[in-house]
Amino acid sequence: MNKMLMKQFSLLLLLQLTCYFSSGRCGNVLAWPVEYSHWINMKAILEELVTRGHEVTVLISSASIFIDPSKPSAIKFEIYPASVTKEEYENFFMHFFGEWTYLEKNSFWTYFPAMIRIIRKYFEISLKFCKDLVSNKKLMTKLQESRFDVILADAVGPGGELLAEILNIPLVHSLRFYPGYAMEKHGGKLPFPLSYVPIIMSELSDHMTFMERVKNMIHALYFDFWFQTFNEKKWNQFYSEALGRPTTLFETMGKADMWLIRNYWDFDFPRPLLPNFEFIGGFHCKPAKPLPKVLWRYNGKKPDTLGPNTRLYKWIPQNDLLGHPKTKAFITHGGTNGIYEAIYHGVPMVGIPLFADQPDNIAHMTAKGAAVRLDLKTMSRTDLVNAVKQVINNPFYKENVMWLSTIQHDQPVKPLDRAVFWIEFVMRHKGAKHLRPAAHDLTWYQYHSLDVIGFLLACVATAAFALTRGCLFCCRKLANAGKKAKRE
Amino acid sequence: MNKMLMKQFSLLLLLQLTCYFSSGRCGNVLAWPVEYSHWINMKAILEELVTRGHEVTVLISSASIFIDPSKPSAIKFEIYPASVTKEEYENFFMHFFGEWTYLEKNSFWTYFPAMIRIIRKYFEISLKFCKDLVSNKKLMTKLQESRFDVILADAVGPGGELLAEILNIPLVHSLRFYPGYAMEKHGGKLPFPLSYVPIIMSELSDHMTFMERVKNMIHALYFDFWFQTFNEKKWNQFYSEALGRPTTLFETMGKADMWLIRNYWDFDFPRPLLPNFEFIGGFHCKPAKPLPKVLWRYNGKKPDTLGPNTRLYKWIPQNDLLGHPKTKAFITHGGTNGIYEAIYHGVPMVGIPLFADQPDNIAHMTAKGAAVRLDLKTMSRTDLVNAVKQVINNPFYKENVMWLSTIQHDQPVKPLDRAVFWIEFVMRHKGAKHLRPAAHDLTWYQYHSLDVIGFLLACVATAAFALTRGCLFCCRKLANAGKKAKRE
Numbered sequence: 001m002n003k004m005l006m007k008q009f010s011l012l013l014l015l016q017l018t019c020y021f022s023s024g025r026c027g028n029v030l031a032w033p034v035e036y037s038h039w040i041n042m043k044a045i046l047e048e049l050v051t052r053g054h055e056v057t058v059l060i061s062s063a064s065i066f067i068d069p070s071k072p073s074a075i076k077f078e079i080y081p082a083s084v085t086k087e088e089y090e091n092f093f094m095h096f097f098g099e100w101t102y103l104e105k106n107s108f109w110t111y112f113p114a115m116i117r118i119i120r121k122y123f124e125i126s127l128k129f130c131k132d133l134v135s136n137k138k139l140m141t142k143l144q145e146s147r148f149d150v151i152l153a154d155a156v157g158p159g160g161e162l163l164a165e166i167l168n169i170p171l172v173h174s175l176r177f178y179p180g181y182a183m184e185k186h187g188g189k190l191p192f193p194l195s196y197v198p199i200i201m202s203e204l205s206d207h208m209t210f211m212e213r214v215k216n217m218i219h220a221l222y223f224d225f226w227f228q229t230f231n232e233k234k235w236n237q238f239y240s241e242a243l244g245r246p247t248t249l250f251e252t253m254g255k256a257d258m259w260l261i262r263n264y265w266d267f268d269f270p271r272p273l274l275p276n277f278e279f280i281g282g283f284h285c286k287p288a289k290p291l292p293k294v295l296w297r298y299n300g301k302k303p304d305t306l307g308p309n310t311r312l313y314k315w316i317p318q319n320d321l322l323g324h325p326k327t328k329a330f331i332t333h334g335g336t337n338g339i340y341e342a343i344y345h346g347v348p349m350v351g352i353p354l355f356a357d358q359p360d361n362i363a364h365m366t367a368k369g370a371a372v373r374l375d376l377k378t379m380s381r382t383d384l385v386n387a388v389k390q391v392i393n394n395p396f397y398k399e400n401v402m403w404l405s406t407i408q409h410d411q412p413v414k415p416l417d418r419a420v421f422w423i424e425f426v427m428r429h430k431g432a433k434h435l436r437p438a439a440h441d442l443t444w445y446q447y448h449s450l451d452v453i454g455f456l457l458a459c460v461a462t463a464a465f466a467l468t469r470g471c472l473f474c475c476r477k478l479a480n481a482g483k484k485a486k487r488e
Numbered sequence: 489m490n491k492m493l494m495k496q497f498s499l500l501l502l503l504q505l506t507c508y509f510s511s512g513r514c515g516n517v518l519a520w521p522v523e524y525s526h527w528i529n530m531k532a533i534l535e536e537l538v539t540r541g542h543e544v545t546v547l548i549s550s551a552s553i554f555i556d557p558s559k560p561s562a563i564k565f566e567i568y569p570a571s572v573t574k575e576e577y578e579n580f581f582m583h584f585f586g587e588w589t590y591l592e593k594n595s596f597w598t599y600f601p602a603m604i605r606i607i608r609k610y611f612e613i614s615l616k617f618c619k620d621l622v623s624n625k626k627l628m629t630k631l632q633e634s635r636f637d638v639i640l641a642d643a644v645g646p647g648g649e650l651l652a653e654i655l656n657i658p659l660v661h662s663l664r665f666y667p668g669y670a671m672e673k674h675g676g677k678l679p680f681p682l683s684y685v686p687i688i689m690s691e692l693s694d695h696m697t698f699m700e701r702v703k704n705m706i707h708a709l710y711f712d713f714w715f716q717t718f719n720e721k722k723w724n725q726f727y728s729e730a731l732g733r734p735t736t737l738f739e740t741m742g743k744a745d746m747w748l749i750r751n752y753w754d755f756d757f758p759r760p761l762l763p764n765f766e767f768i769g770g771f772h773c774k775p776a777k778p779l780p781k782v783l784w785r786y787n788g789k790k791p792d793t794l795g796p797n798t799r800l801y802k803w804i805p806q807n808d809l810l811g812h813p814k815t816k817a818f819i820t821h822g823g824t825n826g827i828y829e830a831i832y833h834g835v836p837m838v839g840i841p842l843f844a845d846q847p848d849n850i851a852h853m854t855a856k857g858a859a860v861r862l863d864l865k866t867m868s869r870t871d872l873v874n875a876v877k878q879v880i881n882n883p884f885y886k887e888n889v890m891w892l893s894t895i896q897h898d899q900p901v902k903p904l905d906r907a908v909f910w911i912e913f914v915m916r917h918k919g920a921k922h923l924r925p926a927a928h929d930l931t932w933y934q935y936h937s938l939d940v941i942g943f944l945l946a947c948v949a950t951a952a953f954a955l956t957r958g959c960l961f962c963c964r965k966l967a968n969a970g971k972k973a974k975r976e
Contacts, residue, residue, distance in 0.1 A: 191679055193935070194937050194940075195930055195934055195936070196925060196929075206926035210940070210943075217944065265922050269926065271763075272679050272761065272925075274758065275759075406917065410913060412900075418900055434753050437694070438684040438757065439683070441684075441695065447681070447683050449683050449701065452682075452701050453705070455702060
């Protein structure tokens with residue numbers, strides 16, 4: 001027992017020392033996560049923060065599915081009771097994934113309204129969790145007393161920004177994408193020049209034909225004016241009540257000191273960014289560990305139809321498998337995590353996207369020549385075989401994905417280190433307001449200079465009017481003088 | 489002699505090893521500099537490149553004033569004969585500085601046209617140098633044969649981008665500012681949302697009142713439509729002839745792989761940027777070396793009017809002096825180099841701007857609370873004394889400049905290392921096209937989506953017209969049927 005305590009103590013000392021040397025002092029981080037792959041992502045940052053000696057507390061509801069607080073970890077968990085049961089939440093997600101995957105994607109005009117209905121439910125259930133949290137006075141007092149230095153929040157699950165305001169602490173957002181583009185545009189004030197920035201879910205690239213640019217514009221107009229995925233009014237009302245002043249969800253989101261965007265220029269197309277947007281895509285990837293032998297020895301019962309060269313496993317270490325030198329291709333549903341692992345290890349892809357950003361992700365990879373895309377609903381066995389053969393045998397795909405891999409690896413600072421640096425910066429200096437654009441302090445018409453343009457047009461009109469009247473007056477005067485002279 | 493050779497050889501070996509470990513292989517850099525403070529700036533990057541084992545050749549004309557190839561240095565110089573003599577060039581600059589400094593700044597409408605006349609002369613003389621270079625077939629062949637890996641060009645002295653095209657090698661631009669904003673906007677495709685991005689030389693901050701936003705818009709309109717500082721036609725014609733295809737100066741500039749902007753968020757206000765724009769302001773600053781004793785012992789003849797606490801020197805190591813713990817304030821003309829040294833060492837400023845970007849620089853420093861501004865033409869002795877007292881005794885200025893200093897020092901990678909990293913990246917991979925936005929491939933109306941907006945408006949108009957016609961047709965049909973029924 002004593003030995004164990006000594007070991008723990010020396011580990012703690014080591015961590016404290018690491019922290020002391022890396023950033024000056026150890027911080028106290030509160031995390032506001034989102035389930036499934038989002039958690040895998042955020043955990044990579046949190047574990048790195050722990051390694052550097054910071055204390056990390058993850059705030060989850062009693063209905064949490066994928067985030068398992070019972071696993072041994074240096075991360076602490078704070079669980080609040082939710083009005084939704086774990087079964088209800090899990091059922092919700094099963095429906096959510098299933099419905100979205102089998103939505104008919106053929107028509108823009110039917111796909112997006114159907115998608116809205118699905119996503120609205122997610123935001124409704126999210127609102128319940130937020131209300132459960134904020135109304136829990138005992139927990140809120142405990143959180144107040146814990147004196148956190150920063151909140152790291154997954155922006156696609158609103159709530160983190162409200163917590164940051166209530167607890168009066170700095171906020172760092174982590175975001176892959178938001179359906180539409182409202183969070184980045186209205187929350188972060190990121191500019192979207194539609195002529196070369198394809199809107200998420202449009203499945204377009206940065207080089208668009210005229211009709212593709214029309215499509216992109218229609219997407220943007222649709223998202224700007226009709227795409228109310230979550231009932232904004234409900235959220236705005238809740239945030240206003242919770243903060244005791246009229247506010248909106250996006251205004252509260254915009255207070256973030258830093259946005260960590262889970263994307264980079266290997267995956268995304270070059271586009272305008274802001275000083276408080278850090279593109280950290282691929283941060284969760286690591287060099288592959290050798291695959292455990294047992295993995296290759298597994299010989300459970302196979303379906304009879306499977307060929308002798310196909311293996312089935314309950315779980316495989318995807319990153320290590322993609323990093324294995326014999327891995328030639330990756331058949332993927334197109335989730336960001338998997339695509340980034342393929343980019344990191346330079347493995348060409350066959351993409352069979354299911355839902356959410358996956359079709360768009362695969363569109364990016366095909367545009368960059370690193371993947372072949374198949375349609376889950378229409379593809380045949382031969383299509384799959386041909387696609388796999390194509391990415392393996394045609395050097396075009398390997399060369400392109402190797403270039404993306406080079407872009408990912410050849411950066412001045414690794415994405416994970418950049419993410420941690422800015423979280424630590426925000427803790428050290430209680431924010432990073434010097435990176436936040438003044439655009440946040442403008443109304444929408446001021447932002448677009450509409451008042452200034454209106455004023456200048458009014459000035460020009462007044463000047464033109466005055467000039468015309470003046471000329472007419474002079475002409476009349478002259479004409480009258482002429483008449484008078486004639487008469488005299 | 490042998491010892492000397494051995495020393496040189498081991499130094500060379502050390503450099504080669506440094507290079508080998510830092511970036512894989514040593515590169516061959518061609519530099520296209522600009523005179524005076526611009527050269528001080530670029531030299532800091534070039535010296536770092538040499539330290540890392542790269543070969544650096546600086547291309548200068550025989551009329552070069554400030555760039556002294558005779559000083560012992562590891563940097564090589566390639567001097568081409570110019571049609572302008574050194575005396576003519578020096579005289580030109582003396583007039584240039586003098587005229588601009590004493591321009592009447594009171595009125596926008598007289599200041600800028602006068603400024604244009606002055607700057608046009610600079611671009612005319614620059615065009616002469618470019619023509620001298622390109623028409624020098626022998627030198628051009630030599631440059632071709634030297635197989636450079638990259639050109640580092642100061643963008644405010646056009647020519648580097650033409651050379652990069654002719655020699656078919658990647659290009660990295662270095663730029664502090666261009667009078668107007670055409671280079672960054674049209675050459676680099678940097679977005680300028682006028683509601684919170686103050687245009688250079690407007691002396692505005694990012695938080696503007698309505699009338700200041702009007703002023704900013706007028707500046708932008710002026711620079712967009714009337715501000716032809718250099719005869720663009722002449723340059724476009726020359727570039728088209730030299731490259732044997734119709735092109736423009738800005739199109740050629742836009743081929744740059746990377747733009748190193750000599751600014752950062754301690755000095756500038758947060759604004760949209762692009763992935764191929766790296767803000768490296770302050771890169772030339774270094775920790776202060778102890779001041780040489782002789783400096784303090786100097787006692788040449790002083791004018792009788794000078795107080796006993798004022799010292800006169802022919803030259804002082806400004807960076808070391810600003811970094812001296814006893815330095816309390818910095819009276820500066822507001823050049824970027826000096827301001828950055830003051831930021832780096834945390835010294836509050838009294839700014840007496842003369843010309844170029846200097847009034848704008850001081851406006852930035854006063855907006856950030858790190859400086860007091862005086863007007864050279866109107867200030868009295870008391871004004872100066874009071875200003876110096878103010879920045880020394882009021883802790884507001886020291887606190888603010890110390891925060892700017894913190895921003896400068898607390899970055900994931902030092903600015904100089906970032907600059908060198910991207911130059912090396914461009915050399916390693918023969919470019920960095922993955923960071924260059926697709927905006928470069930669009931016409932101005934495509935960039936602003938004017939064709940798409942026009943098309944969509946036409947669609948709406950056609951639909952409205954068809955609908956109205958359809959309704960009218962139906963109404964008439966119904967009315968006719970009614971009449972017919974009545975008659976029957």
